[in-house]
Amino acid sequence: MILAIAILNIIVYKLREFHEAKYNDKDKKVVLLPPGQICRRFSLNEILCATHNFDDKYLIGQGGSAKVYKGLVDDGATSVAVKRLSFISKQAGGGSVFLSEIEMLSKFRHSHLVSLIGYCDELDEMILVFEYVPSGTLSDHLHRSFEKGYESLSWIQRLRICIGVAQGLNYLHTGTSTHQRVIHRDVKSTNILLDDNLEAKIADFGISKIVEANQGYTYVSTVVRGTFGYMDPAYFLTGRLTRKSDVYAFGIVLFEVLSGRRAVDFSLDDEQLGLAGWAEHCVKEGRINEIIDSDPKMQISQSSLLAFVKIACQCLNRKPSCRPTMAEIVVVLEFALSLQKNSDSTLVEGAVIASDSGQYSTAMEVVHGKDQNKPFQINHTRTTLSRKVCQILSTSIRALSG
Template sequence: MFRSLHPAKFVMASPSEQLCHHYSLADIQLATQNFNDRLVVDQGGSGKVYKGRIRSEGSSSTTVAIKRYGSLSGEGVPEFSADIKTLSKMRHAHLVSLLGYCYDDKEMILVYEYMPNGTLYHHLHESSTPLSWLQRLKISIDAAWGLDYLHNGAGTQCGVVHSDVNSKNILLGENWAAKISDFRLSKICPLNQSSTYVQSCIEGKFGYMDPEIFLTGKFTSKTDVFAYGVVLFELLSGRQAVLPDGDKDLSLATWAQNCVKKRNLDQLVAVEIRGKVSPKSLKEFSQIAYRCLDSDPNVRPSMSEVVVALRLSESLQEKFENCAKPAGLFGFTWKISCYSAYPAKKNSGTN
């Protein structure tokens, strides 16, 4: 969504209106040690992300993530200016904050807050230390809050369709708090208009994309919901969005839907957390993830509904874990409080 611009055409807001910092290329080169590859923390089709320390006027240096898109042509000044203004307004605990930008010598560079625990993808598929089920639930709720904020336009007069929801675009910060990142393909839609837009060149990650997109080319908040349903089953199963199946690829979405239809919920649970998931929590989680993948976008839940269901799943898991705590000095009393759902009836007879 961020487009390059010609230096002569670029006009920033007045200081009172400026919503994020404008860094010079020299600032960025200093922060990245002249784009030293040893500081690269992520790399994709759109460019490299560097970890660096940068200083803003009147403040101490801060660790940041610096995304370099490279040399680009000079088009889209109004769109770029509007996008920067809107994104810098979107401050939420579960969105990665845009701190600044650089356009200098045809370089497009964005500066974001740094997320020390990296991507959700890494922790699900590459790390040797598995996430617990409760951690996965908390991450899922955080990210759902972030998407709900985007879709409902809180803090702006616009809603935002992310268009590239996947486990690599969910970053983990201090205490494993999750935030939505990478708004490169996002589209800003006024809330008083249709939240649908057509993209002539379809981009995104296979396995997360709503099949409807390939028929209509339309992206909506419900295409984000579909992609998030895939992320939910990824969290539950520990499997990637595209599964190897002999000579052909099978999507996680299709496999998970089949498991739910056949009521094989236990088969969905990742090996490393099997036996540690509350059956009630599993059922609630699977049901909302399944609804996210419905073939009819109108039947899919809103992200607000997803948040409610995930919080219920979390509370069921917390209760399950509390009841499963080892008995200690007060173990017997603890278990009585867990399993006595109803108070004992008073004896109506006489002694």
């Protein structure tokens, strides 16, 4: 019996060594998956049947690291999205990305996070099976709506999408457990999926980081990874990753939603190439109307716009500690939505925000200043802000408690 146990321990040890050699990545702690205990494990045959042998007719998305197919499992009863890591990705350490997504999405569930159904790791394949989210990405709707056959998004629809993303990120940052926090590290419009009701779901957790909440410091030092145009400059320069790095990227998404422009557009001149710099410059110069998408559905009340732009600018603060938390962003975006929906009213009460430091402010104070109690006057027409209002906006953008 003792000999049998010893042999079994040796086998387990060798299997662990094999997995570590196959999936090891300096930037990611290896996580060995206990089959059947985390999520459903599909056979390769099930995956091939679901995707008709990875037929290109069922291809719904692709990038440098993976291809995504629409498939049917459980005898056609369930529509799924099948993400198949590419050979190049696997050779470049894609195993850690594979394990990260399984670990992350098996532990953390939220209505604004894409749901993981299962995985397949047979015959050197690395495949993830997600719920099928039918209406494409936020990027598709903002930049490729004509090509994809989507209707343009109204301002209220855009606000609701932003609120959903902010709620999902807030859950990752604060609500997963008392011991762990998650930093997504790749927040961008192509990683925001939309369902039939245009409800947002955050996707792609391959480079996310789990941070212990009681570690005694607010950042984790790591190899810099992310997407050009959305990457936090402070993280890029120092390698110190914080939750505020996600906040910065989300600020880019907010301006992307407002303007309909891409985070980076190489077809434009140097001044307008990067959305972050251009949007901030327009705010400082009092030219906010130039940022707004020209789509006819983008009818925005002045007060809703002001609240939205101020919180978006705060997200892009060069000092991470001066950026708002996702909880604060959620409340201000909900406030902006209320202002837009109640544009026949003269006053919308500001919701209370509790910051990490225990200080309290209101959404009204965030967009109007703590020393001002004057309510917003609603403008029923599409806004082009006066220079005076723009000056107030650009000079009063300040940090909420970090």
